[in-house]
Amino acid sequence: MLFWIILGVILVIIISGVRIVSQSRAMVIERLGAYHRTLQTGLHYHIPFIERIANHVSLKEIVKDFAPQPVITKDNVTMQIDTVVYFQITDPRLYTYGVENPVNAIENLTATTLRNIIGELELDETLTSRDIINSKMRAILDEATDPWGIKVNRVEVKNIIPPRDIQEAMEKQMRAERERRESILKAEGEKKAAILIAEGEKESAILRADAKRETHIREAEGEAQAILKIQEATAQGLKLLKDAKIDDAVLKLKSYEAMVEVANGQSTKIIIPSELQNLATVGTTISEMIEKKK
Numbered sequence: 328m329l330f331w332i333i334l335g336v337i338l339v340i341i342i343s344g345v346r347i348v349s350q351s352r353a354m355v356i357e358r359l360g361a362y363h364r365t366l367q368t369g370l371h372y373h374i375p376f377i378e379r380i381a382n383h384v385s386l387k388e389i390v391k392d393f394a395p396q397p398v399i400t401k402d403n404v405t406m407q408i409d410t411v412v413y414f415q416i417t418d419p420r421l422y423t424y425g426v427e428n429p430v431n432a433i434e435n436l437t438a439t440t441l442r443n444i445i446g447e448l449e450l451d452e453t454l455t456s457r458d459i460i461n462s463k464m465r466a467i468l469d470e471a472t473d474p475w476g477i478k479v480n481r482v483e484v485k486n487i488i489p490p491r492d493i494q495e496a497m498e499k500q501m502r503a504e505r506e507r508r509e510s511i512l513k514a515e516g517e518k519k520a521a522i523l524i525a526e527g528e529k530e531s532a533i534l535r536a537d538a539k540r541e542t543h544i545r546e547a548e549g550e551a552q553a554i555l556k557i558q559e560a561t562a563q564g565l566k567l568l569k570d571a572k573i574d575d576a577v578l579k580l581k582s583y584e585a586m587v588e589v590a591n592g593q594s595t596k597i598i599i600p601s602e603l604q605n606l607a608t609v610g611t612t613i614s615e616m617i618e619k620k621k
Contacts, residue, residue, distance in 0.1 A: 346371045346380070353419040355382040365419050382423040388415045388480060391430060395488065396438045398445040400453055407488040408445065410437055412468065413481040421476025429475055433468070437482070440467045450489065457484050 347370055348354055354366040358378045366373075373380070395409040412433060416422045426432045444463050445453055453460075461482050469479040489497070 340375050344372050344375045351386045355419050355423045357381040384419045393434050398442050400450050402449045404450045409485045411483045414479045417478045418476030425475035
């Protein structure tokens with residue numbers, strides 16, 4: 328019975344030395360109080376009572392959001408700035424034995440580095456130089472944490488909180504700047520509108536003048552064509568009369584007909600050509616001779 332008990336205890340001790348390391352994890356093993364080896368992903372065995380697990384670390388990227396720190400700028404403005412640090416454990420051995428409480432060490436190092444960088448900048452530069460601050464802090468922290476087996480991948484300034492009176496002054500300045508831009512945009516809009524209206528009136532006046540000029544040209548051309556047609560008709564009539572070879576009797580008869588038409592008009596004075604007067608005398612003589620014969 329005692330044998331089986333001893334055998335069971337030995338089996339439990341042997342089984343207790345079996346370790347399975349998960350992905351992105353590592354185990355630091357000490358033998359008799361001294362560092363011995365680092366266990367990576369997979370199945371491992373360590374000797375109970377002689378070897379022990381000194382640290383079980385994660386190799387994933389770790390994100391730490393540190394509380395706001397009071398910092399003073401070059402122009403003596405005190406503000407609160409909080410940062411976010413992204414780091415990763417690259418050497419579990421150095422991380423285990425390099426520094427006591429590595430996360431707290433990174434936080435203190437971040438605060439002192441941030442104060443040194445902000446102390447060289449004025450308020451306006453601090454508010455507009457986040458990328459510069461991030462780059463400088465990452466480089467300094469990465470170099471300082473190398474002996475601890477830590478690699479700092481990125482540092483971000485999360486919030487920059489200036490004093491209340493500075494915030495109010497900045498808000499007033501921003502409001503004034505917005506109002507100035509609004510006034511400029513409004514004036515530019517009115518200017519463009521006035522220019523467009525003037526250009527429209529100019530184009531309208533030009534179009535009206537062109538239309539009026541075209542109308543006068545068309546009317547003049549119409550009158551010229553009408554006069555030309557009348558002259559051509561007159562010339563054609565004279566040509567026809569010339570070709571017909573009309574004698575004096577016909578001309579006198581036509582003249583008489585014309586005088587009859589004139590007499591039927593509203594004119595009170597009629598001037599009779601001498602040829603028609605002679606013709607009228609001849610007509611009267613012939614009438615008297617006919618009466619005498621009767």
